[in-house]
Amino acid sequence: MGKEGAFSSAKILLVDDNVFVLETTAALLKEWGYLVEACSDPEEAIVRAKRDSFDAVLTDIKMPKITGIELLERVREFNKDVPVVLMTAYAELDVAVDAIHKGAHDFILKPFKAAYLRNIMGKAVNYHRLIEMEKNYKKRLEEDVRKRTQELAEALHLVRDVSKEITQRLVTVSGFRDTETGAHIRRIGLYSGVISKELDMPRDFTETIMFASPMHDLGKVGISDEILFKPGPLTKEEFAVMKTHTTIGARMLADSMYPGIQMAARIALSHHERYDGTGYPAGLKGEDIPIEGRIVMLTDQYDALRSKRPYKNPLTHKETLRIILEGDRRTMPEHFDPAVLDVFRSVGGVFNDIFEEQHD
Secondary structure, three states: OOOOHHHOOOEEEEEOOOHHHHHHHHHHHHHOOOEEEEEOOHHHHHHHHHHOOOOEEEEEOOOOOOOHHHHHHHHHHHOOOOOEEEEEOHHHHHHHHHHHHOOOOEEEEOOOOHHHHHHHHHHHHHHHHHHHHHHHHHHHHHHHHOOOOHHHHHHHHHHHHHHHHHHHHHHHHHHHOOOOOOHHHHHHHHHHHHHHHHOOOOHHHHHHHHHHHHHOOHHHHHOOHHHHOOOOOOOHHHHHHHHOHHHHHHHHHOOOOOHHHHHHHHHHHHOOOOOOOOOOOOOOOHHHOOHHHHHHHHHHHHHHHHOOEOOEOOOOHHHHHHHHHHOOOOOOHHHOOHHHHHHHHHHHHHHHHHHHHOOO
C-alpha cells in the first residue's frame, strides 16, 4: 500500500502492552503515511499525550497497569478534542460500547482487518482536523471582528452562536461515525459561492451557501461502511440505502433557528434532485427544487467527476466539462437548472482553478 499524502503529517499515539501487536500496528500506520509514537506503557503514553499534540490516540482496552478506559479518562482530563479509538476483543464489546458514552471516538475489534483500521483511523484524523479548523476559524474571525464597527460585532455574536451549534452537531456526527471531510467539502463551498455570485444572488445568500453547502453529504455518516466504501457499483438495494443520506442529513440539520443551518438542511435534502424530475429523494422538478439545491447539485457533480473514487478514476477538467455540458449515459444537461448550467459554462475555468488549489 502506498502512503496517503493527506495523512502524511497526521500524528498518532499508539498504546498496547503486546509488543507484537504494537509493532505490527505501528508498521501499518506508518505505511499509510502517519507519524506514529508507539508506547507499551500506558503511563508513558499519558505523559506523551500531555507533552505533545496528536491527531488521534489508538489504544488497547485490556492492559494490566492502566486499562484503555482509564487511559481515555486521563486523556480527557487535559484534552477533550483528540479522538481516542479503542482496540478490543469480542468479549469486551460491552465495555467498548460503554467507552463510547464516556467520550471514545470509535472502537475496532481484534483481530482486525487492515482496511477497517485504515478507515477508522482516517475518520478519526479527519474529525480532529475538522474540529481544529473550526477552532482556528473562530479565532481568526474574532480577531477580525474586533477591528470592525458595532454592527459587525453584533454579527459576530450570531456567528459565535452558529459556531456553537455546528460544534454540537459535529459531536452528533461522531456518534454516527464521520466519513467525509477535508478538501472536497471546502471545494463545494467555493464552487457554490462562484455560481451564486455569477447568478447575482444577494450577498447574504452567497455567504450563506458557502457556509452551508459543505454540509451537503452530512447524512452519509449514517450509511454503513460496506456500502459507503464499496469498491464497485452498488446493487439496486444498496443504492436505495445510499439515497437515504439525503433524508438523514436533513433530519440531522432540522429545526435550527439559524438561516445557515436551515439552508444546509435544504441542501442536504435536495442536492440530488434533478431539474427534469428524475432525481431523488422526492423527484422534485424545475423550480420546485430550492435554488441552493440546484446550485450544489451541479457543483457536487463536477467535483465527483474530477475526484478519484474506489470504483473509478478521476476525470480531467475538459472531460468533466464535456459530460456536464453535453451529457453521457448517466449525466445529461437536462438534469441541471439551465441558468446554473449557463453560468457554469462561463466560469468552468474558475472551477478548475479551485480544484487544483484545493486538491487532496
